[in-house]
Amino acid sequence: MAIRKHENPITLFHEWFEEAKTCGLREPTAVCLSTADATGMPSSRMILYKKADDRGFVFYTNLGSQKVQDLRDNPRAALCFYWMPLGKQVRIEGSVESVSDEEADAYFASRDRQSQIGAWASKQSQPLEGYFDLERRAAEYAIKFGISKVPRPSFWSGYRIIPNRMEFWLEKPFRLHERLNYTRTEQGWTARWLFP
Numbered sequence: 001m002a003i004r005k006h007e008n009p010i011t012l013f014h015e016w017f018e019e020a021k022t023c024g025l026r027e028p029t030a031v032c033l034s035t036a037d038a039t040g041m042p043s044s045r046m047i048l049y050k051k052a053d054d055r056g057f058v059f060y061t062n063l064g065s066q067k068v069q070d071l072r073d074n075p076r077a078a079l080c081f082y083w084m085p086l087g088k089q090v091r092i093e094g095s096v097e098s099v100s101d102e103e104a105d106a107y108f109a110s111r112d113r114q115s116q117i118g119a120w121a122s123k124q125s126q127p128l129e130g131y132f133d134l135e136r137r138a139a140e141y142a143i144k145f146g147i148s149k150v151p152r153p154s155f156w157s158g159y160r161i162i163p164n165r166m167e168f169w170l171e172k173p174f175r176l177h178e179r180l181n182y183t184r185t186e187q188g189w190t191a192r193w194l195f196p
């Protein structure tokens with residue numbers, strides 16, 4: 001097994017992600033997102049990756065969260081996937097932009113109703129009295145929306161990470177791993193192999 005080099009790293013990402021979906025992982029879309037605040041202090045947390053195309057990698061979150069404050073102060077981020085059964089890691093770094101309201105609305109509408117209500121109930125990253133506080137808010141919003149359509153909260157949307165660097169790492173015996181690193185230039189993507 002070897003890394004199959006493509007001109008476009010997004011093509012290679014899709015190829016690996018298709019494998020990740022069938023390798024037995026419960027959540028192959030789980031990925032570590034790193035941001036940094038205005039002082040440069042980094043922080044990382046898991047998120048769920050939703051889609052990737054030539055424009056970048058999309059995830060959704062609460063706009064009142066710490067990570068969004070970081071992205072407002074410093075609109076750059078990194079993602080790191082690790083699919084253990086495959087021995088594969090993908091690293092992505094770049095600048096971020098908000099997704100359009102239409103795109104966020106369409107994705108929100110596709111979520112299950114309980115998750116839609118959960119988005120309304122959570123004041124993500126804010127302190128709460130206790131877990132019951134969240135359950136009470138979820139119950140209140142469930143009553144408020146009844147059987148009507150749950151609209152997307154204005155404080156919930158998505159970000160797109162526009163990659164300028166991507167790296168593919170494949171586990172090999174005796175730590176002789178393969179690393180293929182892509183950098184975006186004005187002419188397009190440049191790929192080079194790095195020592196592991």
Ligand SMILES: Cc1cc2nc3c(=O)[nH]c(=O)nc-3n(C[C@H](O)[C@H](O)[C@H](O)COP(=O)(O)O)c2cc1C
Nearest residue numbers: 030045046047048059060061062065066067068125
């Ligand atoms: C597997 C997994 C998936 C998660 N997916 C998301 C997600 O898609 N969006 C999100 O805002 N938080 C997600 N979270 C919660 C975040 O890890 C984090 O707790 C939350 O976003 C608050 O982070 P912040 O205070 O740094 O903004 C997920 C957590 C786990 C463990």
